[in-house]
Amino acid sequence: MIATPHPPLLKRVPPGVWVAAFWSTLILARTFQRPDEMQRLLRYHGNIEDAPLLVTAVVTTLGALLLFRAPLAAVAIALAGAVFSLGMEVRATPVVLFLLADAAVGYAAATRSRRVSVLAAVLPVGVLVAYTVWRLGSGYAFNLSVPAALASTVVIAWLIGNTIHQNRAHADTVRAQATQQAVTAERLRIARELHDMVAHNIGIIAIQAGVGSLVMDTQPAETRNALDAIEATSRETLAGLRRMLGALRRSDPESAPLDPLPGLAALGQLVGKTAAAGVRVDVRWRGERRDLPSDVDLAAFRIVQEAVTNVVRHSGTRDCSVTVDYRPDELAVDIVDLGSGGTVAESGYGIAGMRERVSLLHGEFSAGPRPEGGFRVAARLPVSVEAGR
DSSP, rough: OOOOOEEEEHHOOOOHHHHHHHHHHHHHHHHHTTTTTHHHHHHHHSSOOTTHHHHHHHHHHHHHHHHHTOOHHHHHHHHHHHHHHHHTSSSHHHHHHHHHHHHHHHHHHHHSSSHHHHHHHHHHHHHHHHHHHHHHTTTOOOHHHHHHHHHHHHHHHHHHHHHHHHHHHHHHHHHHHHHHHHHHHHHHHHHHHHHHHHHHHHHHHHHHHHHHHHTTTTHHHHHHHHHHHHHHHHHHHHHHHHHHHHHHHHHTTTTOOOOOOOOOGGHHHHHHHHHHHHEEEEEEEEEEOOOHHHHHHHHHHHHHHHHHHHIIIIIIIIIEEEEEEEEEEEEEEEEEEOOOOOOHHSSSHHHHHHHHHHHHHEEEEEEEEEESSSSSEEEEEOOOGGGGO
């Protein structure tokens, strides 16, 4: 079980604690500067010089404590502090507290649902409307531009928060789509690897089983050789399946590494197993052999493996030729046989898998019967010049 690390200290302490510490430090500093300040703070006669500071400290501390859990309550507290400070005839404090309410509105719009954010924006606008109606109904001279400007700050705060909310939602959607695409691509890759590995080996097993059944009564030695080949191929297939399933199930990144993926260097083993199944594969190398990118090397080997498997299973011939041509900017692979099983081979998943491998590498692929007879599979895989250096 992996232990979850503790978050940093600054994140473990609630924001309201830091706000309270800030205001407490500020008030204590002012108190020590004037020794009679504590007595003045303890006697309230309606005209305390630092009353706006105390109101601001209390409102901001409570708002910070409630903002991340209940933003609506934080907006209400900031508005209550703004309304309360109006009676102190201090111009700056109500505006500051109202702007704090705007900040809470923006936070609600960025992190909460649309219903909660709209309600958070309605609260300060409703207070402004009620205050305006009260001032006009009392006959006071009143400048309507002030509440209009404050209302615009609410709208701006909500728009900013809503934009952040939409950007986060879009980013989450993009991440989810990218994750789904990665999962789908990995499933397709695993499916291709399983198909190429299992189909080839099962084809070899089927051919050997057929040979063994034909010569069982007349050639016991050949029958034993066929059974030995079936046993070896079966064990190899099971071992490959176990390795792949183990890789899918493992959760420890430090566990034993997987076996390296095969490439064109493994063509010799492929030719040997195919020869044991009664099909001779003539491999021809052209051009200057060089190291290839791993994805190109794997794709070329799998294409040859699948094409040879189709020859073994469907063509009815005993010979096929494989040509690997190293060109300056591409790798060309051709597999040709003189059999008659092309139509059957073309209808399965093997041709589709080969075509998909080549398409992922932006290459060219063709497969089909030849006019002179037989079947031909050809692939052109682009290779950058720098890859071989």
